[in-house]
Amino acid sequence: MYHYDDFDHQLTAERVDQFRDQVRRRLSGELKEDDFRVLRLQNGIYMQVHGYMMRIAIPYGLASSAQVHKLAHIARTYDRGYGHLSTRQNIQFNWLRLEDTPEILAELATVEMHANQTSGSCIRSITSDELAGVVRDEVTDPRPFAEILRQWSTFHPEFAFLPRKFKVSVSGASEDRAATEINDVGVQVLKNAQGELGFRILVGGGLGRTPIIGQELVAFLPWQHLLTYLEAIVRVYNEFGRRDNLYKARIKILVQAIGIDEFRRQVEAEWQLHKDGPSTLTAAEVARVTAAFSTPAYEILPQLDASFEAAQRDDKAFANWVRRNVTAHKVDGYAAVWLSLKHPGQAPGDISADQLDVVAALADHYSFGELRISHLQNLVLADVKQSELYALWQEAKAAGLATPNIGLLTDIVCCPGADFCTLANARSISLAKAINERFEDYDFLHDIGDIDLNISGCVNACGHHHVAHIGILGVDKSGEEWYQVTIGGNKGTPAAIGKIIGRSFSFAQIPEVISRLLQVYVRERDEGERFIDTLRRIGHEPFKTFVYAEQVAEEAKLLLPDYEALQVGVPYELPYFSPRF
Amino acid sequence: MEIIKDKQVVNDSWQVLRLHEGDAADSIAVPQGNYLVPLPVWNCQWEALCGRRELGLWLGGLERAEDIPDDVNRFPVIAIDIHKFTDGRGYTLAYRLRKQYGYRGELRAMGDVLLDQLSYLKRVGFDSFALRADQNLQRALSGFDTFSVKYQASVDVAAPLFNRVARGVA
Numbered sequence: 001m002y003h004y005d006d007f008d009h010q011l012t013a014e015r016v017d018q019f020r021d022q023v024r025r026r027l028s029g030e031l032k033e034d035d036f037r038v039l040r041l042q043n044g045i046y047m048q049v050h051g052y053m054m055r056i057a058i059p060y061g062l063a064s065s066a067q068v069h070k071l072a073h074i075a076r077t078y079d080r081g082y083g084h085l086s087t088r089q090n091i092q093f094n095w096l097r098l099e100d101t102p103e104i105l106a107e108l109a110t111v112e113m114h115a116n117q118t119s120g121s122c123i124r125s126i127t128s129d130e131l132a133g134v135v136r137d138e139v140t141d142p143r144p145f146a147e148i149l150r151q152w153s154t155f156h157p158e159f160a161f162l163p164r165k166f167k168v169s170v171s172g173a174s175e176d177r178a179a180t181e182i183n184d185v186g187v188q189v190l191k192n193a194q195g196e197l198g199f200r201i202l203v204g205g206g207l208g209r210t211p212i213i214g215q216e217l218v219a220f221l222p223w224q225h226l227l228t229y230l231e232a233i234v235r236v237y238n239e240f241g242r243r244d245n246l247y248k249a250r251i252k253i254l255v256q257a258i259g260i261d262e263f264r265r266q267v268e269a270e271w272q273l274h275k276d277g278p279s280t281l282t283a284a285e286v287a288r289v290t291a292a293f294s295t296p297a298y299e300i301l302p303q304l305d306a307s308f309e310a311a312q313r314d315d316k317a318f319a320n321w322v323r324r325n326v327t328a329h330k331v332d333g334y335a336a337v338w339l340s341l342k343h344p345g346q347a348p349g350d351i352s353a354d355q356l357d358v359v360a361a362l363a364d365h366y367s368f369g370e371l372r373i374s375h376l377q378n379l380v381l382a383d384v385k386q387s388e389l390y391a392l393w394q395e396a397k398a399a400g401l402a403t404p405n406i407g408l409l410t411d412i413v414c415c416p417g418a419d420f421c422t423l424a425n426a427r428s429i430s431l432a433k434a435i436n437e438r439f440e441d442y443d444f445l446h447d448i449g450d451i452d453l454n455i456s457g458c459v460n461a462c463g464h465h466h467v468a469h470i471g472i473l474g475v476d477k478s479g480e481e482w483y484q485v486t487i488g489g490n491k492g493t494p495a496a497i498g499k500i501i502g503r504s505f506s507f508a509q510i511p512e513v514i515s516r517l518l519q520v521y522v523r524e525r526d527e528g529e530r531f532i533d534t535l536r537r538i539g540h541e542p543f544k545t546f547v548y549a550e551q552v553a554e555e556a557k558l559l560l561p562d563y564e565a566l567q568v569g570v571p572y573e574l575p576y577f578s579p580r581f
Numbered sequence: 582m583e584i585i586k587d588k589q590v591v592n593d594s595w596q597v598l599r600l601h602e603g604d605a606a607d608s609i610a611v612p613q614g615n616y617l618v619p620l621p622v623w624n625c626q627w628e629a630l631c632g633r634r635e636l637g638l639w640l641g642g643l644e645r646a647e648d649i650p651d652d653v654n655r656f657p658v659i660a661i662d663i664h665k666f667t668d669g670r671g672y673t674l675a676y677r678l679r680k681q682y683g684y685r686g687e688l689r690a691m692g693d694v695l696l697d698q699l700s701y702l703k704r705v706g707f708d709s710f711a712l713r714a715d716q717n718l719q720r721a722l723s724g725f726d727t728f729s730v731k732y733q734a735s736v737d738v739a740a741p742l743f744n745r746v747a748r749g750v751a
Contacts (some may be wrong), residue, residue, distance in 0.1 A: 005748050005749030006749060007730045007742060007746070007748060007749075008730075010729060010730050011728060011729075011730035011732070014727060014728050014729060014730070015728075017727075018697075018727050018728075022697065030717075035666070035695055035697075038666070038667055039697055121667065121669075151732040151733075151742070152732060152733050152741070154732055155701075155728060155731075155732070156732075156733050156735075157672065157700070157701035157702075157704035157705050157731075157733075157735050158669070158672045158673055158676055158701075158704075158705050158735060159669065159672075160669060160672075160701055161666070161667050161668060161669030161672065162669055163669075227733075227741070235673055235676075238669055238670060238672070238673045239670060239673050239674075243668060243670075273680075273681060277734075278734055278739050278740035278741065278744055279733070279734045279740070279741050279744075282743065282744065284743075285743040285744075285748075288743075288748060
């Protein structure tokens with residue numbers, strides 16, 4: 001993975017010093033909250049339900065074991081012993097004290113980590129494919145370009161105060177696991193017919209209040225022009241993106257308003273001023289950064305390991321885990337492994353300090369000391385020998401990290417919801433728990449097979465519910481929480497926005513609604529057909545009709561206090577400001 | 582008033598001419614002396630004003646490139662009024678004035694300017710700063726040197742870090 005050189009270290013240290021001074025001035029009252037809010041957000045610090053939250057970047061989802069041990073230490077020392085993985089390859093700590101945050105950033109800097117630009121109206125942390133570098137469907141490893149973009153966007157002096165947040169994602173595979181179609185800019189690394197490396201650039205994707213799939217801005221941009229071209233995009237956005245209305249300030253609204261052709265014309269005109277200038281990428285720089293992502297020292301192994309095959313025959317539970325949580329590797333004898341953070345009874349994406357230490361140790365033992373974070377809130381060990389999968393499985397199981405449910409109904413993608421987030425209308429985590437309990441039968445889950453279920457606690461759509469096969473959105477109706485259900489979304493290749501099936505439901509009705517959607521699928525499916533394929537074939541109507549045919553009963557136990565949101569007072573007397581940015 | 586110029590706190594005598602309700606850009610009188618004139622006034626009255634070399638110009642950050650006079654270098658000072666510190670349009674406007682229009686005179690940030698923004702403002706080409714009244718100017722002076730490492734090109738450095746220095750093996 002990429003390691004900091006002296007320049008990276010120096011800059012990270014300078015950022016910590018800057019923020020330490022800002023926090024000191026805030027605590028002394030010299031800096032008022034209105035001003036400080038913007039400064040802290042650019043360091044990933046929100047004021048949330050329980051206090052300050054820090055969102056730490058895990059750039060393009062890649063972390064070393066030393067970094068993960070450090071996160072465990074932070075969870076124990078400064079938080080309540082756990083963190084939460086977000087849908088953009090970040091980790092969040094929810095129970096921090098403001099006065100500790102500079103020290104946390106200083107500790108992160110010792111392991112080449114930071115929380116730069118994980119929030120605020122700036123270019124956010126760059127995301128990518130959690131299977132980058134190890135899958136066969138990859139044109140080229142996208143991570144060097146993600147790192148080059150990380151550096152370009154870090155403290156870019158012109159783009160720190162954009163109209164709104166600006167998210168960039170990079171993918172290099174034929175299957176998009178990086179959500180490039182729902183980012184402000186999606187970068188797809190590819191080769192043209194001549195075998196030259198370049199990028200397909202999408203623009204104007206995004207979820208939230210106005211979900212839109214990104215449109216193609218350029219079909220093939222030669223690699224040298226990545227930075228000058230992106231700079232042209234962001235400059236046009238900075239000048240012409242709307243600033244009068246928060247809900248219309250994303251680049252997608254600008255692109256929709258003037259049309260992709262006019263937007264392209266403006267970007268191209270701007271680009272001509274800087275094309276082939278000093279910011280043009282050089283082969284030397286690409287080679288330098290690419291070297292950091294070079295192939296680990298794989299052993300020469302047979303394509304299939306005999307002991308691995310035997311273990312699957314002998315141990316059904318292991319075979320079930322392999323079926324869902326292990327995927328093919330481009331190198332013979334290796335596999336990539338998902339460690340599920342969707343254990344029943346656990347908030348999706350939450351991970352304890354002890355688990356962080358365990359996965360770091362697993363990475364050291366089994367996977368060259370590296371770990372990946374997926375935007376679907378699970379972990380990946382990308383380079384495990386097949387012969388060691390059984391031992392890995394046993395250790396992961398003991399730590400509660402081997403739930404065999406990757407891609408199944410209970411692999412729920414979920415925002416923190418009203419238990420933690422001041423924006424949420426709804427209890428995402430409690431709902432995920434209820435769904436998990438209702439559908440815990442393993443054979444049933446396997447029979448239903450591949451299905452994406454996502455929950456967002458509010459219209460900001462951090463749970464990406466629009467692009468799930470079944471999406472659930474918490475909505476507020478005159479102070480009451482209700483849940484809107486969409487079906488038919490898809491998260492990638494090609495991405496699609498789901499459609500709302502009808503009027504909203506109460507919290508306690510949702511498990512039954514999901515059950516009815518699944519009943520239609522089971523009734524209508526053809527052999528081997530996934531939920532989404534059946535839905536596409538027969539359309540929304542049969543699902544809608546069945547769900548609303550009879551009154552949906554509320555599940556009695558979901559009305560009990562156990563399912564109510566955590567009631568914890570805010571331990572601060574500072575004035576509250578919405579962290580909506 | 583006191584401003585920061587060339588990294589020093591100095592007294593400044595430039596006055597800002599503002600259009601108030603009832604004022605019209607084509608008829609407002611431009612007083613004698615060092616005035617920063619709003620762009621609409623300049624564009625309406627330029628024939629009368631173009632002989633007055635003592636005038637400067639100020640922009641609100643909303644101007645389109647085509648509204649800006651071609652001969653920017655006739656102004657000893659151009660100020661960009663940042664009406665709200667979270668509005669980043671002034672940064673791109675400054676960048677354009679320097680890189681695209683070749684403006685070499687004094688480029689001033691005024692309005693809702695915070696000391697925590699000076700390093701970015703300086704990078705995009707501002708060299709004088711009329712900070713918001715509550716800002717501590719002495720403290721602000723240290724804000725210029727917040728970051729010694731600059732990954733990307735802007736007005737202050739013409740090339741990104743990878744084209745300026747030999748970097749270590751990553």
